Amino acid sequence: MASAVSVTDLRKTYTGGKGPTVEALKGVNLTVAEGDFFALLGPNGAGKTTIISVLTSLITKTSGTVEVFGTSIDTDPSLTKTHIGLVPQEFNFNIFEKVENIIVNQAGYYGIPRGQALKDAEPILKDLGLWEKRHTPSQQLSGGMKRRLMIARALIHHPKLLILDEPTAGVDVELRRSMWTFLRKMNEEGTTIILTTHYLEEAEQLARNVAIINKGQILVNEPMQGFLERHDNKKLEDIYLEVIGVGEAE
Numbered sequence: 001m002a003s004a005v006s007v008t009d010l011r012k013t014y015t016g017g018k019g020p021t022v023e024a025l026k027g028v029n030l031t032v033a034e035g036d037f038f039a040l041l042g043p044n045g046a047g048k049t050t051i052i053s054v055l056t057s058l059i060t061k062t063s064g065t066v067e068v069f070g071t072s073i074d075t076d077p078s079l080t081k082t083h084i085g086l087v088p089q090e091f092n093f094n095i096f097e098k099v100e101n102i103i104v105n106q107a108g109y110y111g112i113p114r115g116q117a118l119k120d121a122e123p124i125l126k127d128l129g130l131w132e133k134r135h136t137p138s139q140q141l142s143g144g145m146k147r148r149l150m151i152a153r154a155l156i157h158h159p160k161l162l163i164l165d166e167p168t169a170g171v172d173v174e175l176r177r178s179m180w181t182f183l184r185k186m187n188e189e190g191t192t193i194i195l196t197t198h199y200l201e202e203a204e205q206l207a208r209n210v211a212i213i214n215k216g217q218i219l220v221n222e223p224m225q226g227f228l229e230r231h232d233n234k235k236l237e238d239i240y241l242e243v244i245g246v247g248e249a250e
């Protein structure tokens with residue numbers, strides 16, 4: 001099957017500014033198949049957001065090759081960007097803007113005219129339970145609604161690949177479950193999904209393939225089922241802690 005994402009020997013060193021030089025990615029290799037539901041796991045500071053930021057051309061890589069649906073991010077970043085919908089880790093919409101405008105403005109970045117965007121936004125907002133709030137300034141939304149707005153915004157240009165960077169952080173159980181249902185449906189309908197999360201149960205429930213990164217290096221990259229079986233079907237959380245070496249060094 002074609003690859004949605006193909007990353008080879010990716011390195012990223014943060015330099016400059018007042019801070020120290022940080023070698024965030026130390027030769028990462030990663031393949032995500034088209035149609036996959038892929039979990040990227042790792043502790044804080046492991047390099048997950050850095051990988052995502054390179055994929056989406058938000059930051060430049062130090063070296064390595066990155067292809068999105070067969071196109072290099074070096075040769076055609078605007079094309080690769082149109083394939084990706086990103087739900088960033090932090091809320092980053094204009095809080096004074098109304099829900100509908102946030103989505104329509106985003107569509108504008110992809111050249112989708114306002115009238116078309118309004119039409120396209122309707123089913124997305126309905127699916128995510130935000131339709132009634134479309135004229136509400138985003139600062140008046142609950143935390144869970146803000147999360148869903150981030151997802152709606154990421155979907156307005158119908159990306160083939162949806163990347164969610166800790167979308168359920170601080171989200172209550174009920175909303176988390178409804179988000180799972182939504183993401184499963186998106187995936188069943190053909191959208192490739194990459195998810196980073198701290199909720200390992202979530203990764204276990206949703207993902208077909210899993211990668212674990214620690215200190216800028218990929219430690220595991222295999223089908224979730226096989227990975228669990230290889231570890232005597234222990235809970236993913238326990239295996240994860242073993243893999244990243246927590247409690248072993250002391």
Ligand SMILES: Nc1ncnc2c1ncn2[C@@H]1O[C@H](COP(=O)(O)OP(=O)(O)O)[C@@H](O)[C@H]1O
Nearest residue numbers: 014022024042043044045046047048049050051
């Ligand atoms: N803009 C930046 N400047 C300098 N260092 C950074 C920057 N962004 C991230 N880092 C560092 O890179 C490493 C990986 O960070 P990140 O990709 O955000 O990890 P994760 O998303 O897995 O928590 C960390 O050591 C982090 O402090």
Ligand SMILES: [Mg+2]
Nearest residue numbers: 048049089165
């Ligand atoms: Mg992160």
